[in-house]
Amino acid sequence: MALAKLQKQLTSLLPRRCLITDPAALKPYECDGLTAVREIPGLVVLPESETQIKQILAACLEQQVAVVPRGAGTGLSGGARPIADGVVIGLSRLNKILEIDLDNMAARVQPGVRNLAITEAVAEHGLYYAPDPSSQIACSIGGNVAENAGGVHCLKYGLTVHNILGVKLQTIEGDELLLGGPGGDPEGYDLLALTCGSEGMLGVVTEIWVKLLPQPPVKQVLLMAFEQVSRAAESVSAIIASGLIPAGLEMMDELAIEAAEAFVHAGYPLGAKAILLCELDGVAEEVAADAELVKRIAQAHEAISLVSAEAPADQARLWAGRKAAFPAVGRLSPDYYCMDGTIPRHQLATVLEQINQLSDHYGLRVANVFHAGDGNLHPLILYDANVPGELEKAELMGGRILEICVEAGGTVTGEHGVGIEKLDQMCAQFADPELEQFFRVKAVFDPPGLLNPGKGVPTLARCAEVGGMHVHGGRAPFAGLERF
Amino acid sequence: MDRDQTEVLIAAVAQAAADAQAISIVGSGSKSFLLPDVSAGAAGSGGRLLNVAEHLGIIEYRPDELVITARAGTSLKDIRQTLQREDQLLPFEPPAFRDQGTLGGALAAGLSGSSRPWKGSLRDAVLGVRLINGLGELLRFGGSVVKNVAGYDVSRLQAGAFGTLGVLLDISFRVIPAPRMQQTQVLAMSAADALVQMRAWARQSLPISGLCHLDNRLWVRLQGAESAVRSAVAKLGGESSSDADFWSRIDNHQHPFFQSEGTLLRQRVAPAQPLPENWDGLIEWAGAQRWQFQKESASEPTSDWLPFDHRFARAQCQRPGGNMLLGDYQQRLRRAFDPQQLFNPELGHADSAA
Numbered sequence: 001m002a003l004a005k006l007q008k009q010l011t012s013l014l015p016r017r018c019l020i021t022d023p024a025a026l027k028p029y030e031c032d033g034l035t036a037v038r039e040i041p042g043l044v045v046l047p048e049s050e051t052q053i054k055q056i057l058a059a060c061l062e063q064q065v066a067v068v069p070r071g072a073g074t075g076l077s078g079g080a081r082p083i084a085d086g087v088v089i090g091l092s093r094l095n096k097i098l099e100i101d102l103d104n105m106a107a108r109v110q111p112g113v114r115n116l117a118i119t120e121a122v123a124e125h126g127l128y129y130a131p132d133p134s135s136q137i138a139c140s141i142g143g144n145v146a147e148n149a150g151g152v153h154c155l156k157y158g159l160t161v162h163n164i165l166g167v168k169l170q171t172i173e174g175d176e177l178l179l180g181g182p183g184g185d186p187e188g189y190d191l192l193a194l195t196c197g198s199e200g201m202l203g204v205v206t207e208i209w210v211k212l213l214p215q216p217p218v219k220q221v222l223l224m225a226f227e228q229v230s231r232a233a234e235s236v237s238a239i240i241a242s243g244l245i246p247a248g249l250e251m252m253d254e255l256a257i258e259a260a261e262a263f264v265h266a267g268y269p270l271g272a273k274a275i276l277l278c279e280l281d282g283v284a285e286e287v288a289a290d291a292e293l294v295k296r297i298a299q300a301h302e303a304i305s306l307v308s309a310e311a312p313a314d315q316a317r318l319w320a321g322r323k324a325a326f327p328a329v330g331r332l333s334p335d336y337y338c339m340d341g342t343i344p345r346h347q348l349a350t351v352l353e354q355i356n357q358l359s360d361h362y363g364l365r366v367a368n369v370f371h372a373g374d375g376n377l378h379p380l381i382l383y384d385a386n387v388p389g390e391l392e393k394a395e396l397m398g399g400r401i402l403e404i405c406v407e408a409g410g411t412v413t414g415e416h417g418v419g420i421e422k423l424d425q426m427c428a429q430f431a432d433p434e435l436e437q438f439f440r441v442k443a444v445f446d447p448p449g450l451l452n453p454g455k456g457v458p459t460l461a462r463c464a465e466v467g468g469m470h471v472h473g474g475r476a477p478f479a480g481l482e483r484f
Numbered sequence: 485m486d487r488d489q490t491e492v493l494i495a496a497v498a499q500a501a502a503d504a505q506a507i508s509i510v511g512s513g514s515k516s517f518l519l520p521d522v523s524a525g526a527a528g529s530g531g532r533l534l535n536v537a538e539h540l541g542i543i544e545y546r547p548d549e550l551v552i553t554a555r556a557g558t559s560l561k562d563i564r565q566t567l568q569r570e571d572q573l574l575p576f577e578p579p580a581f582r583d584q585g586t587l588g589g590a591l592a593a594g595l596s597g598s599s600r601p602w603k604g605s606l607r608d609a610v611l612g613v614r615l616i617n618g619l620g621e622l623l624r625f626g627g628s629v630v631k632n633v634a635g636y637d638v639s640r641l642q643a644g645a646f647g648t649l650g651v652l653l654d655i656s657f658r659v660i661p662a663p664r665m666q667q668t669q670v671l672a673m674s675a676a677d678a679l680v681q682m683r684a685w686a687r688q689s690l691p692i693s694g695l696c697h698l699d700n701r702l703w704v705r706l707q708g709a710e711s712a713v714r715s716a717v718a719k720l721g722g723e724s725s726s727d728a729d730f731w732s733r734i735d736n737h738q739h740p741f742f743q744s745e746g747t748l749l750r751q752r753v754a755p756a757q758p759l760p761e762n763w764d765g766l767i768e769w770a771g772a773q774r775w776q777f778q779k780e781s782a783s784e785p786t787s788d789w790l791p792f793d794h795r796f797a798r799a800q801c802q803r804p805g806g807n808m809l810l811g812d813y814q815q816r817l818r819r820a821f822d823p824q825q826l827f828n829p830e831l832g833h834a835d836s837a838a
């Protein structure tokens with residue numbers, strides 16, 4: 001009912017092309033990158049201006065209809081998964097770069113601008129936008145803000161929160177909040193930081209000031225192979241402890257290496273149990289000195305091969321395998337499920353071994369390809385949705401992996417967000433008073449609870465149901481017992 | 485020194501909450517000059533003072549994790565010395581004011597030093613906190629890993645909140661390796677020219693980690709690998725300075741500039757914004773942070789200039805930048821953490837908007 005009224009109201013407000021109501025046309029919006037969970041939305045609206053967004057939000061408030069903001073739909077946690085009797089606001093048509101301010105090294109962009117498009121637009125000035133999620137050709141900057149997206153280079157250059165200067169946020173009650181700006185560092189409570197990673201639950205981001213950086217003059221990429229996963233993991237800690245911060249430090253295990261090699265022929269050493277890709281950047285003298293240091297560390301950890309790429313083409317080839325790793329693994333199996341836990345780096349070897357044991361226990365293969373320098377794991381669990389029970393098994397195992405991350409002192413999500421996917425695991429990481437505090441924060445911005453409801457933070461009732469065997473603050477009940 | 489006062493502090497807040505009695509949170513008092521007199525707050529209205537300086541000690545520090553976790557009362561000096569032994573440091577170079585500041589006070593005030601544009605602000609380095617909210621509940625947000633998007637980012641929200649959202653107990657900060665070499669160059673130049681020069685350098689990849697202009701001199705700090713610093717020195721020119729403490733004296737307001745007459749005003753702006761006429765202040769952060777003293781006779785400065793004293797702290801929690809709408813959200817957020825508005829009443833409430 002409410003939805004029908006809303007549709008009528010919006011039809012009179014917006015051009016016909018902004019509304020999608022036809023069931024076939026609604027289908028592409030039924031899920032985001034977490035394709036296992038789908039729902040056809042009641043209505044999709046594709047506004048073309050900020051004014052229209054405000055009108056849509058006002059109408060939704062009036063009719064009390066839930067709103068799901070959507071960028072490019074590449075999210076991996078179901079954050080943009082629609083609601084059957086709700087509206088999806090797709091932001092893809094707000095895709096203009098509004099201002100490039102070279103003096104202040106900043107750009108003002110609309111939320112639907114693709115991540116990579118920003119760098120492309122400023123490259124001629126020798127500048128770039130640092131956060132580079134692997135999905136950067138497709139994902140939107142608004143979605144990046146909502147997820148606080150990271151990338152291969154966030155070890156040195158930080159996450160989205162470190163690289164934006166301000167946003168314009170529209171609340172469901174019609175307030176327009178300017179948080180930060182080209183001057184950076186806002187006064188008062190840091191609502192800009194709070195907006196980063198808020199998964200579209202506090203407001204709709206309609207403009208973003210991003211920070212631009214000068215392109216580093218020199219880059220060098222090192223590929224190191226190891227006969228043992230543990231030696232590769234120890235090298236990661238040793239590199240960090242040595243006093244240098246690489247631009248990127250990535251790890252792939254045997255299955256991921258084989259898959260990537262078969263797919264893009266990057267020249268990875270087959271037979272190695274793990275490889276590390278280390279990118280160094282900066283001024284020439286510094287990069288040369290750092291590369292020497294990394295090589296010595298690799299040798300001290302019995303690296304079985306070491307390749308250094310200085311020419312851009314060679315570097316691109318080495319990175320190609322890493323960047324294509326997800327689709328490459330996708331060729332090994334009908335389906336895969338990507339996890340996103342983060343752990344302290346010194347726990348890498350232990351946790352990877354635990355994941356191995358889980359893999360044996362559940363009889364599902366796991367490929368690991370991840371941001372080792374940040375301790376951000378991306379175990380890819382291979383399964384076949386057509387085999388009855390396999391999806392459930394994969395989900396069970398994935399949940400268990402995330403709990404292991406919490407037990408190891410880490411978190412259930414490093415960069416993909418909670419969405420609907422990790423609600424149960426949130427119960428393992430947070431106690432009831434913390435969840436209640438989250439809800440009170442939410443209510444400050446969205447008293448009627450209409451923005452992306454049911455995402456991000458589990459209800460206490462849900463956690464009570466999940467209950468039972470959960471860990472909290474690293475203390476599992478019956479910690480001595482084996483739990484698979 | 486290692487003292488865990490968690491239980492004592494929870495009990496104190498819970499009692500105050502039950503009695504609806506206000507609490508003024510105090511640490512070492514190193515930043516009291518930034519704040520209104522606490523006797524005007526809780527203590528003045530029959531409330532109590534809650535001293536957190538006794539809750540101290542480093543809880544966990546693993547150099548290979550680039551993270552340090554310590555109790556809020558731990559002195560910044562202790563933290564600095566501990567990190568120094570492993571050739572590491574806090575990226576944001578917090579002012580420690582007479583070397584007495586605490587870690588909790590640093591987070592509450594949210595102040596960053598000279599390296600801010602290059603190494604990030606204090607809030608950028610926050611990874612996790614444990615705090616007691618106004619309901620007397622012990623809450624933990626974030627953690628000790630660098631990437632964490634589980635739940636709203638309540639940890640970073642504490643930066644600059646002056647304790648109005650809760651009693652900070654433990655804090656995890658990201659740390660960075662100390663630079664292998666550091667050198668300061670000084671170039672003679674007017675403020676206007678310096679602003680242009682700073683913006684030009686910002687567009688190049690240079691190992692700069694401090695740019696500050698004062699008294700017709702541009703101070704440049706270079707940090708990094710020895711070879712990189714040397715080649716930058718050759719490129720930028722100027723005279724090398726032997727005043728190694730210059731940057732910390734600026735950060736801690738011990739430089740003679742800060743002893744001038746008048747009210748100290750601070751402005752944060754887009755770094756290239758032109759200077760006002762007759763400028764004779766201090767420019768930091770490659771142009772993005774500026775200081776000047778307001779003389780009695782002078783005309784009112786523009787509204788983005790905030791006094792760096794208690795009115796600053798109050799504005800921080802109440803009417804940021806004079807934007808009433810935003811101020812309203814700030815107040816609602818404050819009540820979300822502290823429904824009875826127990827904490828630091830001297831920093832103002834919604835109904836007492838100054």
Ligand SMILES: Cc1cc2nc3c(=O)[nH]c(=O)nc-3n(C[C@H](O)[C@H](O)[C@H](O)COP(=O)(O)OP(=O)(O)OC[C@H]3O[C@@H](n4cnc5c(N)ncnc54)[C@H](O)[C@@H]3O)c2cc1C
Pocket residue numbers: 032033068069070071072073074075076078079080091111132133134135138139140141142143144145146147148149150151152199200201203204205206326415416452
């Ligand atoms: C192959 C692949 C590789 C990936 N690699 C990475 C990686 O390396 N690092 C990483 O961090 N992520 C990665 N991701 C995940 C994903 O790309 C990021 O989370 C990205 O930020 C999502 O952007 P989007 O525009 O697709 O947002 P969507 O998926 O459309 O939405 C994501 C969330 O943001 C909200 N949202 C979107 N726009 C707005 C807005 N304007 N205002 C308010 N809320 C909004 C939505 O409601 C939803 O909750 C990867 C995904 C894929 C498919």
